[in-house]
Amino acid sequence: MTVPAAASAADSVRDREIGVEQVHLDRVYRRLEEKIHEAEFLMDDAAKRGQVGTPGALAERDAQVFRAGIHLNRLNNEFEDFLFGRIDLLYGKDGERGPDGAYTSVEPADDAVRADGTAPIGETLHIGRIGVLDADYAPLVIDWRAPAAAPFYRSTPVEPGRVVRRRVIRSRGRKVLGVEDDLMRPELSASLDGVPLAVVGDGALMAALGQARSHTMRDIVASIQAEQDLVIRAPAASVTYVEGGPGTGKTAVALHRAAYLLYKDRRRYSGGILIVSPTPLLVAYTEGVLPSLGEEGQVAIRAVGSLVDGAEATAYDEPAVARVKGSSRMLNVLRKAARGALEQPSAPAGGQLALGEEPAAQGTPDRLRVVVFGRRLELEADELQRIRHNALGGTTPVNLLRPRARRLLLDALYAKSGAAGRHPGDPELAAELRSSFDEDVTSEDSFLAFLDAWWPELTPRGVLAAMADERRLGRWARRVLNPGEVRRVARSLRRDALSVHDVALLDELGSLLGAPARPRRKRELDPLDQLSGLEELMPQREESQRERADRLAAERTEYAHVIVDEAQDLTPMQWRMVGRRGRHATWTVVGDPAQSSWSSPDEAAEARDEALGTRPRRRFELTVNYRNPAEIAELAAKVLTLAMPGMRSPAAVRSTGVRPRFAVVPDGGDLADAVRAEAERLLAGVDGTVGVVVAMHRREQAARWLAGLGERVVALGSLEAKGLEYDATVVVSPAEIADESPAGLRVLYVALTRATQQLTVVSARRDQPDADGVPDLLRD
Numbered sequence: 195m196t197v198p199a200a201a202s203a204a205d206s207v208r209d210r211e212i213g214v215e216q217v218h219l220d221r222v223y224r225r226l227e228e229k230i231h232e233a234e235f236l237m238d239d240a241a242k243r244g245q246v247g248t249p250g251a252l253a254e255r256d257a258q259v260f261r262a263g264i265h266l267n268r269l270n271n272e273f274e275d276f277l278f279g280r281i282d283l284l285y286g287k288d289g290e291r292g293p294d295g296a297y298t299s300v301e302p303a304d305d306a307v308r309a310d311g312t313a314p315i316g317e318t319l320h321i322g323r324i325g326v327l328d329a330d331y332a333p334l335v336i337d338w339r340a341p342a343a344a345p346f347y348r349s350t351p352v353e354p355g356r357v358v359r360r361r362v363i364r365s366r367g368r369k370v371l372g373v374e375d376d377l378m379r380p381e382l383s384a385s386l387d388g389v390p391l392a393v394v395g396d397g398a399l400m401a402a403l404g405q406a407r408s409h410t411m412r413d414i415v416a417s418i419q420a421e422q423d424l425v426i427r428a429p430a431a432s433v434t435y436v437e438g439g440p441g442t443g444k445t446a447v448a449l450h451r452a453a454y455l456l457y458k459d460r461r462r463y464s465g466g467i468l469i470v471s472p473t474p475l476l477v478a479y480t481e482g483v484l485p486s487l488g489e490e491g492q493v494a495i496r497a498v499g500s501l502v503d504g505a506e507a508t509a510y511d512e513p514a515v516a517r518v519k520g521s522s523r524m525l526n527v528l529r530k531a532a533r534g535a536l537e538q539p540s541a542p543a544g545g546q547l548a549l550g551e552e553p554a555a556q557g558t559p560d561r562l563r564v565v566v567f568g569r570r571l572e573l574e575a576d577e578l579q580r581i582r583h584n585a586l587g588g589t590t591p592v593n594l595l596r597p598r599a600r601r602l603l604l605d606a607l608y609a610k611s612g613a614a615g616r617h618p619g620d621p622e623l624a625a626e627l628r629s630s631f632d633e634d635v636t637s638e639d640s641f642l643a644f645l646d647a648w649w650p651e652l653t654p655r656g657v658l659a660a661m662a663d664e665r666r667l668g669r670w671a672r673r674v675l676n677p678g679e680v681r682r683v684a685r686s687l688r689r690d691a692l693s694v695h696d697v698a699l700l701d702e703l704g705s706l707l708g709a710p711a712r713p714r715r716k717r718e719l720d721p722l723d724q725l726s727g728l729e730e731l732m733p734q735r736e737e738s739q740r741e742r743a744d745r746l747a748a749e750r751t752e753y754a755h756v757i758v759d760e761a762q763d764l765t766p767m768q769w770r771m772v773g774r775r776g777r778h779a780t781w782t783v784v785g786d787p788a789q790s791s792w793s794s795p796d797e798a799a800e801a802r803d804e805a806l807g808t809r810p811r812r813r814f815e816l817t818v819n820y821r822n823p824a825e826i827a828e829l830a831a832k833v834l835t836l837a838m839p840g841m842r843s844p845a846a847v848r849s850t851g852v853r854p855r856f857a858v859v860p861d862g863g864d865l866a867d868a869v870r871a872e873a874e875r876l877l878a879g880v881d882g883t884v885g886v887v888v889a890m891h892r893r894e895q896a897a898r899w900l901a902g903l904g905e906r907v908v909a910l911g912s913l914e915a916k917g918l919e920y921d922a923t924v925v926v927s928p929a930e931i932a933d934e935s936p937a938g939l940r941v942l943y944v945a946l947t948r949a950t951q952q953l954t955v956v957s958a959r960r961d962q963p964d965a966d967g968v969p970d971l972l973r974d
């Protein structure tokens with residue numbers, strides 16, 4: 195076979211340039227190994243001398259080296275590209291070097307380009323996942339987050355700055371596999387060390403976008419685009435607000451921003467960044483990205499249903515119930531419930547216990563009897579009611595009011611005892627009498643038992659369980675929810691599992707109730723201990739530094755920076771929950787109103803504004819769709835027009851020439867067969883993953899349809915598809931998805947925008963497909 199001369203010349207340039215980068219990569223790895231040995235030696239040495247106290251005691255530099263070691267391991271194991279970019283720059287306006295060893299100037303020097311259009315390259319920078327300096331402190335690799343690396347992302351042919359050539363390097367392990375160049379100043383005849391600058395390939399972005407997808411998201415560090423870079427590097431002050439349509443990289447940008455903030459101010463953000471994600475599926479999909487950027491374990495990525503420790507949302511509420519539970523109307527109901535639940539019904543109404551509620555055996559006592567100073571004293575139901583009412587005044591959390599209630603009870607008993615007026619002229623004696631009265635009462639078992647039953651310590655779970663009782667909920671929700679809503683909400687609370695909406699209610703209740711007193715430490719008490727109260731004096735075992743750090747991380751409820759992904763989906767109650775975790779934080783909020791599955795976006799926006807307070811906002815918009823080929827984006831845009839008239843869809847960056855396919859279930863045919871056949875067809879057509887999106891009520895059914903087709907294909911309910919992507923998708927019955935909730939059209943828009951290569955829409959009779967199989971909702 196003969197190879198055309200031009201192609202073979204291009205190949206040899208490519209091979210030569212790959213060789214050049216290989217030499218550099220070898221140097222980098224040698225240096226990395228040296229640094230790791232150094233670090234190991236330092237740590238060994240320090241350990242021998244017993245000087246290693248905590249990881250925090252390592253200097254920042256050593257910590258960097260340590261991370262480099264982790265990185266090297268991973269790179270060797272997982273074959274990711276450590277070094278991925280390079281820029282060749284003209285001489286800059288001044289020769290100052292910044293802290294990372296690179297020249298700080300952005301603009302070319304006045305004489306950087308000669309009169310004849312030739313220009314020597316003044317500086318070459320390699321960009322990688324972390325920075326590496328050679329033994330003379332010259333940069334071998336610049337961290338992608340360093341200011342000097344910004345031109346790699348920002349430079350465009352329109353505004354090239356000093357960048358002449360931008361190169362993306364593809365490597366696996368220690369081997370350079372390829373390079374792709376973009377020329378930013380094609381008009382110049384640039385040369386490097388006297389040799390004309392070579393140009394290879396036709397851009398890295400397209401190569402990245404065309405790759406097959408797996409079940410985990412990849413970082414985009416080698417191909418971040420200028421508009422995305424602006425968001426990633428925006429200063430962390432106040433609120434950074436990012437909107438953009440499907441596939442514009444909002445999730446990717448949010449994750450890279452977390453890594454960037456850690457790099458900028460590690461001391462401030464270490465362990466203190468929270469990313470709130472809509473579903474556990476999206477958490478699983480994205481959680482590998484930060485480690486691949488060198489940030490292992492520094493950022494908490496939590497699904498909105500897992501924000502409360504000990505609670506995990508696994509159930510879904512039907513749309514009508516979700517709408518009630520998510521709305522800020524619930525706040526009034528919960529306020530009443532948090533106080534009302536102090537009154538326990540005497541016997542649980544048949545079958546109405548749920549969520550681990552402990553039945554109160556006796557119900558709330560309606561009479562208090564004690565014997566003090568040899569006298570029998572009693573408080574009757576109406577007196578107890580009055581005392582409870584007085585104790586509950588104000589907005590103090592209920593559990594913290596118990597001491598006040600106890601004092602009011604003692605006051606009332608004392609008043610009854612007749613002892614109050616006994617020493618009118620001697621306040622000291624009167625006080626003494628009172629305190630011995632109090633001591634007498636409070637040492638009586640009957641009083642303590644009464645207090646426990648009459649003012650029980652409430653837990654969020656307990657109150658939520660009490661709300662499962664329709665009668666009680668009806669009382670607490672009077673004039674807020676209608677009887678139908680009360681019935682449905684109460685019924686939903688009687689199941690075992692929690693929904694995402696329940697979790698937000700639990701969190702709200704947590705703050706309305708206040709932290710219950712610490713559970714008493716269980717330990718065997720020696721009788722002497724009990725007599726003398728020695729327990730207080732026993733020295734506590736010292737908590738080790740390590741244990742303390744772990745405990746603080748686990749107990750952390752407030753963060754320095756909160757990133758909310760898919761923010762359009764947070765309900766008002768969820769915004770309150772998330773807001774409590776970032777009361778003093780700076781925020782990055784990313785979302786797309788057109789993809790909102792919440793029925794009242796205005797109400798949610800109000801709650802968002804309340805959570806974010808009056809902090810100033812910096813707004814960004816992402817405008818390019820990197821996920822969907824134009825053929826799929828165009829079809830999805832039809833639903834967007836119905837869902838949000840007037841909203842623009844983002845421009846798709848590429849086209850594949852493959853149009854969406856329309857399949858119809860024949861009359862009397864089986865939906866399962868049609869879907870399975872399409873899934874099989876797509877599995878054969880793409881290398882990566884296939885997602886089959888169905889209406890929520892068909893989730894389990896659909897998993898059975900696909901049984902045996904292997905791991906590359908998954909079935910998901912429309913709400914679960916949020917944020918995810920697949921090489922190919924099957925969207926099953928658009929009408930069914932659209933009709934499932936008031937936000938159905940927007941949910942359908944989400945479903946239609948998940949594919950990177952191919953899309954099949956399967957219609958049933960309800961979709962009213964035309965002769966070409968195009969369902970009613972997707973016609974022009």
Ligand SMILES: Nc1ncnc2c1ncn2[C@@H]1O[C@H](COP(=O)(O)OP(=O)(O)OP(=O)(O)O)[C@@H](O)[C@H]1O
Pocket residue numbers: 399402403412413414417418419422438439440441442443444445446447786789820821916917918919947
């Ligand atoms: N600059 C880029 N280079 C390479 N790939 C990119 C780039 N930007 C985005 N992508 C890819 O495009 C896809 C969509 O990105 P992402 O999921 O972050 O979008 P999104 O805006 O969150 O979408 P949605 O709103 O639909 O959830 C991902 O596969 C992502 O890796």
